[in-house]
Amino acid sequence: MLEAVLSRVRPSPLERDRLKSVARKIVSRIEELADARGVEGEPMLVGSAARGTWLSGDHDLDIFIGVSEGSNLSSALEIARRVAPNFEERYAEHAYVHAIFEGFEVDLVPCYLVEDGSKILSAVDRTPFHSRYVSARIRGREDEALLLKQFMKGTGVYGSELKVGGFSGYLAELLVIRRGSFISVLEEAAHWRPGEVIDLEDHSSREHEDPLVVVDPVDPGRNVAAALTLDRMFTFVAASRLFLEEPKLDFFFPAPVSPLSDDELRDQIAKRKSTLILLEFEAPDQVEDVIFPQLRKAEQSIRALLDRNGFSVMRSDVDWHRNLPLGGGERGGSEWRGLLRIFLELSVASLPRVERRIGPPVWEAEHSKKFAASHPYPLSGPYVEDGRLVVETTRKFVDAPELLRSQVANLSVGRHLGPQLRRGYKIYVGQEILEVEDLEFRAFLARYFSAREWV
Template sequence: MVNKASLETLFGRILKDIVPTKSEIDDLNEYSNELMGRLKAVMPKDVEIILAGSVARGTQIRGKSDIDIFLLFPKYLEERKMEEDAIKLAKKAVLKSRGESYEINYAEHPYLKLKNEKRGIYADIVPAFKIRDSSERGSSVDRTQLHNIFVLENLNDRQKDEVRILKYLLQRHNIYGAESSRHAFSGYLCELLMAHYKSMLALLEGISSSKLPLFIDVKANIELSGASVPKEEQRRFNSPLIVIDPTDQNRNVAASVSSESISRLMLLARNLLSNPSESAFYGFKYSDDKKASQLSKFVKASGLQLDALCFKLSNISEDTLWPQLEKLKNRIEHEADTNGLNITISFSRIESGMGTIAILHNMQKLGIRRIMGPDVTIRVAADEFIRKHGGQMKISVDGTRLVALEKPKYIDVNDMLSKIISDKKFLFTKDIKKSQCKLYSKNIPVQYALVVYHGIAERLNI
């Protein structure tokens, strides 16, 4: 039986630590208003400037309150021209004399990320088209203005605080974030789940007992799971979690959430309901202190060998680099599988401009392989087998079948990774270069050891 009082007490204690302080809110409001004023001064009069995101909706967490400002242009403008003008004008609002700098990142529209390191404030300045409903434009960036309206109209102050608790819970368990690399729950998805379930307790109870796929239509107040989800909806969205955007019935807000992330939330919900404690809420705790030695200690205890490809990445958006790093990891896994090498755990990760593909594997070494060929009476196939394997060790016959003894292409995983780096035929990706890559098996540099350590801690704990 769920101890509702214990859960509410736990959530109350946590909320005190994550609600932004009055001074933090005042500072953000002052800065965002001043920045919006600067933008208004350089933008055409028909451009509407709005505050969006968690700060505007009142669901931000203490210390993580980045500002989202949207520049809403008239929709009759040509898209590329609008983007170019917006970025060009937005740059004029950045004041280096006040310690501000910027970089240009890319999503569905390019946007300017302003940084004020002195005050610890970051702001995304995003161009979009002003729309009344989703039928006017297809971009999720353009729909953000509609998301603001829906959330503000459908969440009360208590529910906004519970969104903060949900976000923080997901952060603690590494399943929060809109970045494509995370396959996790975005802030807007958290807000929609709260709008549907109405409370944190109901959300945990609902998720804990669901089957996959889970289908939620917030606007229509419909929830279906497992076999009850219509086949046409399963085919249309092809996702373990389907949460229909109330501002666009053709969009699944949870499209990027992986089966692993929703499964982790299910287990987390069950654990919290049965054990409403801080240890269940906060989960596994690890220290960044002595990360290299901690990593070495884990590898030694596991009995596995660790090989890590480490990259100093280009100054390009993580949303662009991540799919390339993941694609490269998948190609390496395929190469290992094709050549008889077994990988126990592998993951890719990006942090602070550094990327890693880490592979943990048994310390197997491959020897000569015995390859069975066709029956000698099947002349064409037999001739082809002899042609293909004639360069190996001597071919013999076992009964009526040809047999070849073949040397392995790679002795072990480390040998494979070393050869991949030097093999001109094994291509990396457009923005992840071999010249940026180094292979480490021991004495991983501290900055990369931290990235690998975080990845292992996340993969092996729920």
């Protein structure tokens, strides 16, 4: 069975030759631009493409442009801007260029050429050390890395970006280097517990508090698994156990999720009989790893608001959708940035107007006095129940959507999302969600309603 997986994920000789050809052209272009301007700029192919551990069909290249420690990264950035006409400038810890070159998506990243991976000037400076470390140890095990990466991809735990909170490619490769094979990695992972520590070089004494700690062999103070969430870690653990018990191709290649049709969405609403609420607003012009932590913060702030006011949230999720609506159509202005969506499912969305407020024990005289004074016009009370003061008052908000419309723009949701919310948003409730037709959102709903992992 594993050979059948490899036949689908191992790049063909033609694919490898094509990637090498494009990489050589980009490297040569960078060298020409650097020479013409009389500036230093050492191009380096890094990442899985450099190590032969990339999955078939992935047309992504990471090419770093190194400058000496005393230089300015701006010269390398200027070269990156001129490599391809189709590019955009992005920003992580510092600016880099994302370009399209002969059908490949290419990240052109300025970095410093430091001598020690533990003495970096910016986070990307350690990446060339990662590439050299893995390349020297992964030879002969590339297929094992491909199997592990596809297994992680199929079970939804691959990707260290903050949207996913999963395993990076580098982390997967280190696990293969440590254990030697895909199956051996799964056998070890099946017994992981929170706080697991893996140190390939036995050279770290630093304490970490992450669910999984994999000490970076080129920078002992860093945890390679720092982005991995507890849920993603144990989704992988559970999937490893199940696969070892009963191997199936579905672990690697799950059935694709189809966007919900109107009838399917109506059916879900009718079956669940909960209250579905969608908050939608325009995304700011920021990269994904800036947006998603703030989007999760907004989700938690909204849940806390609803909980404080007596509305029970059963489940929620968020996403960033950039697809066109069903049937096509043009997006104008800044709509290319897409829409941020916070989806909430409430067990209770409407409450009675009367609300009980439970106060302090009667024997706490001063607190009792303040409590009574803070409710001068109750519907009933104050009276004593189980030794405490109780009043029944008029609830300000009896409807969850009404509460959201009144308060959501004032919540703490992050420095980039706050201004966007205040510029405008839409709230859809129940059947109104049918008005949102774009395919990405309908696929998101399909995944939400059929949530099931290999556990």
